[in-house]
Amino acid sequence: MASSIQNNRVSAPGYCVCCRVCNMWCWRAFKWLPVLLIVSIVTWSYYAYVIQLCFFTIESTVQQCVYWVLYHILLMMFAWSYWRTIFADIKPIPDKYKLPDEELEKLLSAESEDAQRTILENFAKDLPIVTRTMSGSVRYCNRCVLVKPDRAHHCSICSRCVLKMDHHCPWVNNCVCFHNYKFFMLFLGYALLYCLFIMSTCLPYFIRFWKGDFGTAASAGRYHIVFAFFVSLMFAISLGSLFGYHCYLVANNRTTLEAFRAPMFRSGADKNGFSMGAYNNFKEVFGTSPNLWMLPVFTSLGDGIVYPLPQQDEDTESLLSSERWERWGERSRPFDERESSSYDEL
Ligand SMILES: [Zn+2]
Numbered sequence: 001m002a003s004s005i006q007n008n009r010v011s012a013p014g015y016c017v018c019c020r021v022c023n024m025w026c027w028r029a030f031k032w033l034p035v036l037l038i039v040s041i042v043t044w045s046y047y048a049y050v051i052q053l054c055f056f057t058i059e060s061t062v063q064q065c066v067y068w069v070l071y072h073i074l075l076m077m078f079a080w081s082y083w084r085t086i087f088a089d090i091k092p093i094p095d096k097y098k099l100p101d102e103e104l105e106k107l108l109s110a111e112s113e114d115a116q117r118t119i120l121e122n123f124a125k126d127l128p129i130v131t132r133t134m135s136g137s138v139r140y141c142n143r144c145v146l147v148k149p150d151r152a153h154h155c156s157i158c159s160r161c162v163l164k165m166d167h168h169c170p171w172v173n174n175c176v177c178f179h180n181y182k183f184f185m186l187f188l189g190y191a192l193l194y195c196l197f198i199m200s201t202c203l204p205y206f207i208r209f210w211k212g213d214f215g216t217a218a219s220a221g222r223y224h225i226v227f228a229f230f231v232s233l234m235f236a237i238s239l240g241s242l243f244g245y246h247c248y249l250v251a252n253n254r255t256t257l258e259a260f261r262a263p264m265f266r267s268g269a270d271k272n273g274f275s276m277g278a279y280n281n282f283k284e285v286f287g288t289s290p291n292l293w294m295l296p297v298f299t300s301l302g303d304g305i306v307y308p309l310p311q312q313d314e315d316t317e318s319l320l321s322s323e324r325w326e327r328w329g330e331r332s333r334p335f336d337e338r339e340s341s342s343y344d345e346l
């Protein structure tokens, strides 16, 4: 029987080193274009709002100050969250998940898929994993040569496995995963507020423009304000739908990938397999301290490797989850047990 696992450590032939390096740098530069586009739009919106609207259009000093202060607070929170999402410290999969050379040799020389499956099961027997592939075997990444922790997936753009992968986002040129999911949620939320604020404060001027009562044809500044209204409206619609969808995912403790394909456990696929109730799911991403919920500082619970599971009957799965909790408790005590009685039962 042909083996399904192949050696991916063989380098691609037919390319000289210079071409490879050149391609790599071109590709790296190309991936920053969406981020540059966002930064350019925000820079222009700053000019349109602060210079054209606040300084040259609004006459009341009180109104100018209120708009100026609110705008800068929203811009700061939005830029801070965006920065943290882009430059989040995405930690690699721990070494204990990586197959040593001798195990890899055994795996590659195995004569059947069943033999490969047994080798991976033996290797993973002490690892805290409960999810499986569709066929029931241990999840393995050919390219990174490792057993995938629960909820980890390989990103073909980043060329590595990432923990609790949600999706690869070109607008932040990074994977959205365990280490920056909170930042990503705040980025969407503050970007939405930023657009709604610009939209609502530019609306009266748009209405005046529509009625032919806003500046003269020669004043180019009014077009910036009208255009700012349209652009913020357009972004508010798309950001609102995306933010709403991710709120739904947080409430149900699902990643975007898991929403498309439910995670597979020994007992079968279960789309709610990691859900601990809406409030606990929210705390898993945003942490237990309400003071830090709205700030882009890392407060997500856990280590991205082991996740609490809903309480189950006395079967192997529940025994396994109890073991996992003990191990997790030893490592980091991620959940505040005083606040959450449901976690105490696990
Ligand atoms: Zn991988």
Ligand SMILES: [Zn+2]
Residues within 6 Å of the ligand: 155, 156, 157, 158, 159, 167, 168, 169, 174, 175, 176
């Ligand atoms: Zn990625």
